[in-house]
Amino acid sequence: MRLPLLAFLAAGLAAPACADAWDDTLSAARGQTVYWNAWGGDERTNDFIAWASAELEATYGVTIQQVKLTDTAEAVTRVIAEKAAGQTKDGSVDLIWINGANFLSMKEQGLLHGPFLADLPNAKYLDLSDGSAAVVDFTIPTEGYESPWRLAKFVLTHDSARVPEPPRSMAALLDWSRANPGRFTHPAVSNFMGATFLKQALIELTPDRAVLQGPATDENFSAATAPLWAWYDALRPSLWRAGETFPENASVQEQMLNDGEVDISMAFDPASAAAAIEKGLLPDTVRAYGLDGGSIGNISFVAIPFNAAHKEGAMVVANFLLDPATQAHAQDITVLGSYSVLDPARLGDAEKAAFAALPASPALPSNEALGPTLNEPHPSWMTRIAEEWAKRYTE
Numbered sequence: 096m097r098l099p100l101l102a103f104l105a106a107g108l109a110a111p112a113c114a115d116a117w118d119d120t121l122s123a124a125r126g127q128t129v130y131w132n133a134w135g136g137d138e139r140t141n142d143f144i145a146w147a148s149a150e151l152e153a154t155y156g157v158t159i160q161q162v163k164l165t166d167t168a169e170a171v172t173r174v175i176a177e178k179a180a181g182q183t184k185d186g187s188v189d190l191i192w193i194n195g196a197n198f199l200s201m202k203e204q205g206l207l208h209g210p211f212l213a214d215l216p217n218a219k220y221l222d223l224s225d226g227s228a229a230v231v232d233f234t235i236p237t238e239g240y241e242s243p244w245r246l247a248k249f250v251l252t253h254d255s256a257r258v259p260e261p262p263r264s265m266a267a268l269l270d271w272s273r274a275n276p277g278r279f280t281h282p283a284v285s286n287f288m289g290a291t292f293l294k295q296a297l298i299e300l301t302p303d304r305a306v307l308q309g310p311a312t313d314e315n316f317s318a319a320t321a322p323l324w325a326w327y328d329a330l331r332p333s334l335w336r337a338g339e340t341f342p343e344n345a346s347v348q349e350q351m352l353n354d355g356e357v358d359i360s361m362a363f364d365p366a367s368a369a370a371a372i373e374k375g376l377l378p379d380t381v382r383a384y385g386l387d388g389g390s391i392g393n394i395s396f397v398a399i400p401f402n403a404a405h406k407e408g409a410m411v412v413a414n415f416l417l418d419p420a421t422q423a424h425a426q427d428i429t430v431l432g433s434y435s436v437l438d439p440a441r442l443g444d445a446e447k448a449a450f451a452a453l454p455a456s457p458a459l460p461s462n463e464a465l466g467p468t469l470n471e472p473h474p475s476w477m478t479r480i481a482e483e484w485a486k487r488y489t490e
Contacts, residue, residue: 117216120407125156127408131397132170133192135163136344139370143431146424151415157408162188167197174206174400186402190409193241193398195233196474201398202240208399208406210239215410217417218242222438228394229436233471234308241396243436244416245425247363248385248392248465249295252349256380257358263387265296268359269326272333278358280335280342280351284484288345290477291363293484295391297323297476298469307472311479320480324487331488338488353377365465366432369456373429382458389467394436419446427453 135141141161148159164170170191177186193201201207212218221229221243229243230236251268253261262271272279282289298304300322306315331338335357342348345362352360353376362368368383397416399409415421419442422435439447 116214120214120410121155124405124407124411127156127405128158128160129189129405129408129412130160130162130187131190131192131409131412132162132164132167132188134165134167135161136165136346139431143425143433146430147412147415147421150421151412155411155415157411159412167191167193171197171201171206174201174402175204177402178204178206183402185404186400187404188400189403189405190412191398191400192244193396194393195235195471196478198232198237198241198396198398199235199474201400202235206401207240208401208403211399211410211413212237212239212242215242215414215417217414217419220417220419220437220441222441228392228468232396233393234473237396241398242413242417243394244397244413245395245431246392246434246436247395248365248434248468249291249390250362250365250367250383250385250460250465252352252360252362252368252377252381252383254352254355254358254378254380255382256378257355261359261384263384265299265326265386269330271359272330275358276333277335277337279333280338280348280357281361282344282348283341284481286344288348288361288363289341290481291391292361293323293327293480294472294477295386295469296326297480298391298472299386299388300326307476308470310473311475316479316483320483323480324483327484349377352381364432365434365460366426366428369428369458370432372456372458379458383460385460385465387466389469390465391471392468393471420449423449423453426450428456428459429454432459 131144133144141163144159144161151157151159170188174186174188223230232241251261262268268279281292284290284293297320298307301307301319302322303319306319342351345360348357348360349371351357362383365383368377368381371377372379372381397413399406403409417437419437422437425431425433426435435450
C-alpha cells in the first residue's frame with residue numbers, strides 16, 4: 096500500500112513513484128508537445144528551455160513549446176477563462192512557471208492538477224521536510240501541486256573598479272546613494288525586480304518580521320511599512336534622475352551598469368553577473384554580493400493546470416528539470432547559472448562531482464558569501480507594497 100504524500104513530506108522523503116505507473120506516463124507522453132507558459136524576458140532562460148526541449152525530444156519523444164509571457168498572470172487568466180467556459184480538458188496551458196500570488200490564486204480556485212510531485216522519480220533528490228524551501232512558495236504550502244526547478248536569491252551587483260566597497264545593507268545603501276547622487280536606481284516597481292527590491296528593504300527595516308509571514312491587512316500594513324516609506328522618502332532624491340523615472344526591468348538596469356550610467360544594479364540570480372561577463376555584457380570588474388543580514392530567496396516552481404491537454408508530457412518535463420544532470424547544466428554560468436534546487440546530501444559521488452567541476456568566476460559568490468536566505472513575505476505584501484508605492488510616488 097502506498098503511503099499518502101503528506102506522510103512522506105513529514106518524514107522529509109519523496110514518495111516513491113511506482114515504476115509501472117511512471118512507465119505508463121512516459122508511454123502516454125511520447126509524441127506530446129508541452130505548452131510551457133514561462134516568462135520570456137531572459138535570453139539565457141529561453142535558450143535553456145530550447146535546450147531542454149531538444150534533450151527531451153531525443154530521449155522521450157516530448158517537445159516543449161515555450162509560450163513567452165511578460166506576466167504569469169496572463170496564463171492564469173487564460174486557465175480561469177477556460178474553466179468559466181466549461182473547458183475541463185484539452186486546455187491551452189500544459190505547464191506554468193509560477194510563484195507566489197499566482198500559485199495561491201490557482202490553488203484556491205481549484206485550477207491545478209495534482210498533487211503530482213510524489214509521482215516524479217527525481218523528487219527523491221529534493222529535501223521535502225517540513226518548512227523546506229522545496230515545499231513552501233511565498234509562505235504557501237505547495238502540497239505537491241508544484242515541482243521546483245531553479246533557485247533564486249536577491250543580490251546587488253557593483254562595478255568594483257568604481258565602487259571597491261559597496262554598501263551591504265539598505266541603511267548603508269541610503270548613505271552611499273546620498274554621497275553619490277544619481278549613481279543608483281532600481282527597476283520600476285511594477286516589475287518583479289523592483290518590487291523585490293522594496294520587499295528586501297521592508298524585511299530589513301520592519302519592526303517585526305514575523306508579521307510578514309501572514310497576510311497584509313488594513314490593521315498591520317501601516318505599522319509594518321512605516322520605516323520602509325521613511326527610508327524611501329530619504330533615498331528617492333538621490334536616485335538616478337531623482338527617482339522620477341526608472342529602468343523597465345533588471346536587464347535594462349544591467350545595461351546601465353555596463354554603460355557606466357549607474358554603479359550598482361541588482362538581480363534575483365547570484366550567477367547573473369558572472370554569466371553576463373562570460374557573454375561580454377558586463378565588464379570583468381563587476382561583482383555580485385549578498386547583504387550582511389541575508390537576502391530574500393525562493394525556489395521557482397512549475398505547475399500543471401487542471402485541464403492541461405498534455406499532463407503526462409508536463410510531468411516528464413517537470414521530472415527532467417529535477418534530473419541532477421539537468422540541474423548541473425543549468426548551474427553552469429555559461430548556460431544559465433541557476434543555483435540547484437536539489438539537496439546535496441541526496442546526491443551520489445558522481446553527481447556531486449558534476450557540480451564540483453562547473454566553471455568558476457570571480458563574480459560568482461559562494462553560498463557562504465551570500466549569507467542567510469530570508470523567507471519571502473506572504474504574497475499579499477508584494478501586491479500592497481506595489482500599490483502603495485504607485486500611490487505615493489506616481490499619482
